[in-house]
Amino acid sequence: MFNDANTGILLAASRDAILILDSHLNVLTANPFFCRNFGLDPKDIEGKPLYDIDGNAWDDSAIHFLFNELLPADGHVEDYEVTIDFHRNGFRDLILNARQSTGHGPELIFLIAEDVTEKKKALQLQAGIEAELEMLVKLRTAELEQSRAYLNSVLGSTHYGIASYEPVRNDTGEIVDFRIIYTNQEVPGNFGLSVQDVVGKTFTEVYPSIFENGIFEKIRDCILTGMSNTYEIAVNKGNNEIWLTAATERVNDSVTITSKNITAEKSAALQLERMNTLLFNKNKELSSFTYIASHDLQEPLRKIRMFISRILEEEHHFSDNTLSYFTNINSTAMRMQTLIDALLSYSSMDSDIFKTERTDLNKFLKEVCSLIDISIEESGAVFEAEPLPAVYVVRIQFQQLLLNIINNAIKYRKPGIPPIIKISAEKIENDNGKFWKLMIEDNGIGFDPQYGDKIFEVFQRLHGKREYEGTGVGLAICKKIMQNHHGNITAEGNPGKGAKFNIFIPVKS
Numbered sequence: 001m002f003n004d005a006n007t008g009i010l011l012a013a014s015r016d017a018i019l020i021l022d023s024h025l026n027v028l029t030a031n032p033f034f035c036r037n038f039g040l041d042p043k044d045i046e047g048k049p050l051y052d053i054d055g056n057a058w059d060d061s062a063i064h065f066l067f068n069e070l071l072p073a074d075g076h077v078e079d080y081e082v083t084i085d086f087h088r089n090g091f092r093d094l095i096l097n098a099r100q101s102t103g104h105g106p107e108l109i110f111l112i113a114e115d116v117t118e119k120k121k122a123l124q125l126q127a128g129i130e131a132e133l134e135m136l137v138k139l140r141t142a143e144l145e146q147s148r149a150y151l152n153s154v155l156g157s158t159h160y161g162i163a164s165y166e167p168v169r170n171d172t173g174e175i176v177d178f179r180i181i182y183t184n185q186e187v188p189g190n191f192g193l194s195v196q197d198v199v200g201k202t203f204t205e206v207y208p209s210i211f212e213n214g215i216f217e218k219i220r221d222c223i224l225t226g227m228s229n230t231y232e233i234a235v236n237k238g239n240n241e242i243w244l245t246a247a248t249e250r251v252n253d254s255v256t257i258t259s260k261n262i263t264a265e266k267s268a269a270l271q272l273e274r275m276n277t278l279l280f281n282k283n284k285e286l287s288s289f290t291y292i293a294s295h296d297l298q299e300p301l302r303k304i305r306m307f308i309s310r311i312l313e314e315e316h317h318f319s320d321n322t323l324s325y326f327t328n329i330n331s332t333a334m335r336m337q338t339l340i341d342a343l344l345s346y347s348s349m350d351s352d353i354f355k356t357e358r359t360d361l362n363k364f365l366k367e368v369c370s371l372i373d374i375s376i377e378e379s380g381a382v383f384e385a386e387p388l389p390a391v392y393v394v395r396i397q398f399q400q401l402l403l404n405i406i407n408n409a410i411k412y413r414k415p416g417i418p419p420i421i422k423i424s425a426e427k428i429e430n431d432n433g434k435f436w437k438l439m440i441e442d443n444g445i446g447f448d449p450q451y452g453d454k455i456f457e458v459f460q461r462l463h464g465k466r467e468y469e470g471t472g473v474g475l476a477i478c479k480k481i482m483q484n485h486h487g488n489i490t491a492e493g494n495p496g497k498g499a500k501f502n503i504f505i506p507v508k509s
Contacts, residue, residue: 009251010164010182015258021109025050025067028108037115039089057086066098071109075100092117161187161244161259164251167223168202175220177202181254190244190261191237209235222248222255232262305330356485356508359395361388361438365423368402372410379410380418388425389436392508397481401489402440404474405501409442412499419444427507434507435487441500447493455491 011018017034021027027045035042038054051059062082070077076099083093093116101108163183167175180198188198191207198206203216210216218229230247243266246259308330318326365385369376406421413419422441427434447455456479475491478501482489486506493499 009254010162010256013249013251013256017113017115019050019111019113021050021111023107023109025109027053034113037113038086055087057084060084066096067109071098071100093120161190161246161261162256163187163259164254164256165203165219166254167220175223177204178216178219178255180206186261187259190242219248219255219257222250223253226250356392356394358390359393359398360390361425364395364398365402368399368406371399372403372407375407375410379413381410381413382418382420383423384420385423386425388423388438389427391436391438391505393485393505394481397484401478401481401503404478405440408474409440409444409499412442412444414443414445414496417443428504435504436507438503438505439500440503441498443498446495446498447491448495449493451493456489 011029011031014031014033017037018031019027019034020029026047026049028047030040030042030045032042034040035045040054045053051063060082063084066077066080066082070080076097078097080096080098081093082096083091085091095114095116097112097114099110101110161184164181165178166181168177168179170176179202180200183195183198185195188194188206193206203210210219213233213235215231215233218231221227222229228247228249230245232243232245234241234243236242242261242263244259245262246257249256249258308326311326312323312330362385365383365388369383375381409419409421420443423439425436425438428437429435456475478489482503482505488504490502490504491499492502
């Protein structure tokens with residue numbers, strides 16, 4: 001056990017799990033956070049071998065390797081990752097830092113255990129969430145100089161700033177300043193200073209800006225009220241600005257502050273915000289350009305077709321070859337106008353003015369089919385539809401999606417064989433949530449499975465323009481429609497065996 005007051009206070013206030021072991025790996029002391037984190041009673045572990053505590057959970061090959069091989073080699077081990085089965089609480093991922101003491105006293109081993117189980121889970125679930133670690137470390141020791149050495153060896157390995165301040169009062173007892181009684185290198189290092197430059201000095205001497213940016217008041221209030229506090233602040237370092245996040249906690253008549261330099265994270269966040277704004281503006285410009293350019297192209301095309309139609313009225317004046325040339329020009333102009341209309345439809349899918357509404361797909365499918373009843377009748381298409389659910393969709397957009405897919409099933413049918421279009425739905429659940437999976441399957445000419453993703457790209461065609469009409473934009477529009485619905489669309493196909501489209505529509509409660 002250690003009886004130095006400052007060390008004891010730091011150890012008790014630490015938010016990291018800390019063990020102090022003797023050379024035989026017997027537990028001399030465990031700080032409160034260690035006991036809380038692992039559900040242990042200090043009386044049940046102090047004086048016992050490390051491998052015997054917590055149901056022998058620490059009796060693990062990776063822990064043996066740490067103490068038998070790594071630590072004796074260098075005297076310290078940093079960021080050692082292990083996974084331990086704690087039986088009652090299951091497997092937990094830990095990062096261990098271990099150091100052997102130096103000096104004239106008995107040989108001691110300091111073990112800091114950081115539980116990163118939740119952090120690793122968060123990373124696996126795509127939250128890019130950076131956990132804030134606030135570590136306050138105070139060790140107990142019989143001699144002040146040795147305790148400081150132990151403390152420096154532990155705190156010197158962290159990337160957090162830890163410092164302790166005691167108030168300076170005037171004759172009336174009013175707090176007018178603070179004196180730095182302890183700090184690790186991380187705190188003064190933010191300002192180009194060393195520990196020796198600041199320990200024993202006051203805020204006025206070392207950090208005068210504290211009286212201007214509101215930090216002094218936060219530290220003073222922590223002493224006066226005993227309430228902990230957290231804050232984030234920007235401070236000047238010469239001509240540069242650095243960002244810090246900090247937590248204050250009163251310990252007797254002093255304040256311990258854990259801080260972290262988050263300048264890099266803050267800069268990245270601000271840069272991301274600027275890039276998002278730039279991207280948003282560029283997308284608006286591109287949408288405007290596409291709309292204006294497409295409309296400006298419409299007028300010369302209309303004139304070309306108008307003049308061609310007038311020329312063709314005098315077809316008796318032309319030879320067969322000349323007439324063929326003008327007919328091809330007119331056909332090309334019509335195809336270009338169709339392509340421009342498709343581009344306008346594609347660009348309009350980014351509009352956010354449309355709202356979803358509850359839609360019965362059974363009735364909606366009939367409405368869609370009535371719009372192309374002539375094509376259905378001419379092709380002899382047969383629909384085999386199972387009962388379909390009600391979903392929340394943007395009706396005008398979803399109508400276009402179904403029209404594109406059904407028209408494709410009719411267009412890409414086998415010669416002489418009427419298309420059979422099967423439609424069904426099922427509810428599924430995956431990592432992204434719950435969805436209605438709408439399946440539309442045909443018996444047409446199909447496509448090579450390797451093009452399952454490519455067919456959703458703009459202007460991608462798997463069949464020749466001469467055999468099948470189209471712009472190569474229809475399925476790209478379908479993809480964008482489902483992105484607008486926060487869903488997805490996929491395609492499956494086999495040559496000569498038909499195609500199947502899977503539409504994933506989010507389920508709303």
